[in-house]
Amino acid sequence: MLGAVFFASPPPRGNIGAMTTAAPTVEAFSREAAELRPLLKAVAASVLHVAPEHPDVDDAVSETMRRAIEGRTRLRPGEPLRAWIVGIVKHVALDAARSRTRALKRQANDAPVESTRDLAARIPDSKPSPFERTARTQELERLEAALGALPDKQREAVVLFFLEGLSYVDIGKRLGVPMGTVATWILRGKKALAASLSAELGRRSET
Amino acid sequence: MTDKLSDQETWDGEHLSELALSCLADGQDVIDAVARVHAESCAECTLRLGGLALESHDVGVALRLAKKLSVQSVKAAHGFPTLLVAAAGVLAAVCGAPALLEGVPHVVDWAFAAPRAVPILTSSFVALSKALAAGPGGAAVSLVSTFALALVGYAVARASRSTGVTS
Numbered sequence: 604m605l606g607a608v609f610f611a612s613p614p615p616r617g618n619i620g621a622m623t624t625a626a627p628t629v630e631a632f633s634r635e636a637a638e639l640r641p642l643l644k645a646v647a648a649s650v651l652h653v654a655p656e657h658p659d660v661d662d663a664v665s666e667t668m669r670r671a672i673e674g675r676t677r678l679r680p681g682e683p684l685r686a687w688i689v690g691i692v693k694h695v696a697l698d699a700a701r702s703r704t705r706a707l708k709r710q711a712n713d714a715p716v717e718s719t720r721d722l723a724a725r726i727p728d729s730k731p732s733p734f735e736r737t738a739r740t741q742e743l744e745r746l747e748a749a750l751g752a753l754p755d756k757q758r759e760a761v762v763l764f765f766l767e768g769l770s771y772v773d774i775g776k777r778l779g780v781p782m783g784t785v786a787t788w789i790l791r792g793k794k795a796l797a798a799s800l801s802a803e804l805g806r807r808s809e810t
Numbered sequence: 811m812t813d814k815l816s817d818q819e820t821w822d823g824e825h826l827s828e829l830a831l832s833c834l835a836d837g838q839d840v841i842d843a844v845a846r847v848h849a850e851s852c853a854e855c856t857l858r859l860g861g862l863a864l865e866s867h868d869v870g871v872a873l874r875l876a877k878k879l880s881v882q883s884v885k886a887a888h889g890f891p892t893l894l895v896a897a898a899g900v901l902a903a904v905c906g907a908p909a910l911l912e913g914v915p916h917v918v919d920w921a922f923a924a925p926r927a928v929p930i931l932t933s934s935f936v937a938l939s940k941a942l943a944a945g946p947g948g949a950a951v952s953l954v955s956t957f958a959l960a961l962v963g964y965a966v967a968r969a970s971r972s973t974g975v976t977s
Contacts, residue, residue: 641850642835642863649860654853685837689867743876750873764836765873771838772813782812782840783819783829790832796869 632675636668636688643667643692650696651703663699667692683768742800749799753792760785761792813840820845826855828862835863 647663648655671688678687731739750758756778763769763777771789775782820830820841826849833840834849849855942951 641856642837642859645849645856645860646863646867647860648853649857649864655856656853686867686870689863690871693864693867743872743879746872746876747880761873765870766877771833771836771840783815786815786819786829786833786838786840789836790829793832793866793869796873797865800868800872 629672629675633668633672635684636671639685639688640664640668642685643688646689646692647696650693651700659699659703663692663696666695670695681768745799746796749796753795756780757788757792760788761796764789814842815840825852826858828858831855831859831862832866835859835866 643664644655644660647660647667648657651657651659651663653659667688670691678684750761753761760774760778763774764771769777771782771785775785778785815830815833820827822828826834826841826845830841830845831849834846849859
C-alpha cells in the first residue's frame, strides 16, 4: 500500500530534474538576449529621443528583458530572436514615451482627473477597423511595388535577408558578390522600402 | 572575398558610417571590435543605430506580413473550385434546356400575367404572415426568422473575413 502511494506521487527527483533541464534554457536565452542589450539600448534611446545614458532607457531595456524572458515560449520556432526582442523594446519604449507625454501634459495643464469614459476611449481596440485594414492593404501594395522597383539583384538580397534569414556573407556567396556590396544593397533596399511604409504600419502590423 | 567591412566603409570621419551602423542593426558580424565599442560608447552613433534598427525591424515585419498575405490570397484563389462550378452550371443548363424551350411560347402570356400576379401574391403573403403571427405559432415563426437572419449574418461575416485582410 505504502509502495503504491509512494510511486503514485511524483518523485522529488523528477521535479529537480525538470528544474535543471529548464534552467539552462532560461540561462541560454538570457545570455543570448543579454548580447542584444546594446542594440536594445540604442532602440529605446532612439524611440524616447533621449541620450543612451538616460535612466528611462535603462528602465525600458530592463523591462524588455523581463518581458522577453517571461514570454520566451511565445517565440515561434524559426522566428529570429533579434526581430522579436526589438519589437518588444519598441513597444516598451513607446509606452514609456506616451506615459511621459501624458504626465507632462497633466503637469502643464493641471488637468482634471480623467472620466471613466475618457479612460475607456483610450483602451486600444485589438482588432483593426475596416479603415485600418484598407490603409494597411494599400501600404502593403506600396511596399510590394517598392520591392518590385528594386534592381533584380538588390531585391534578391533583400528577400534573402529578410524572408530567408541568410547572413550578408551567405548572400554574397550565393549571389557571387562581395559582402560590402550586399550590405550596400540591403541598406538601399531598406531605405526604399521604409519610405513606402508609414510609421503607423510598423506599429500595427505587429499586433 | 573578405567577410569584414573595410575601414573606409566602416568610418565616416569620427563616427561610424551609415553602412556600418546598418550592418550592426541587422546583427551582422562584419565590423571590427573598435567600431563595435565605438557604437556602444558614442551617443550619436547609438541613436543612429537605434533608428536604423527600428527601420530594419519595421521593414522586416512588413515584408513578412506581405508574404503571409500573398500566400493566403494564393491559397484562397486555389480554394475556390471554379472548374467544378462551371461544369455544374453547364450540366444544369443542358438538363433544363428542354423545359426552358417548352416555356418559350408562353413567355408573352407570362409577361401580361405578371403585373396582375404580383399584387395578388403580395397580398397573399401579407395575409399569411398576419395569420401566422396571430396564431399560436406566431412567436415560433418570429424566433425561427430571427435565428435564420442571425445565421445569414454570421455566414456573411465569415465569408467577408476569409476574403479580407487578416491581422
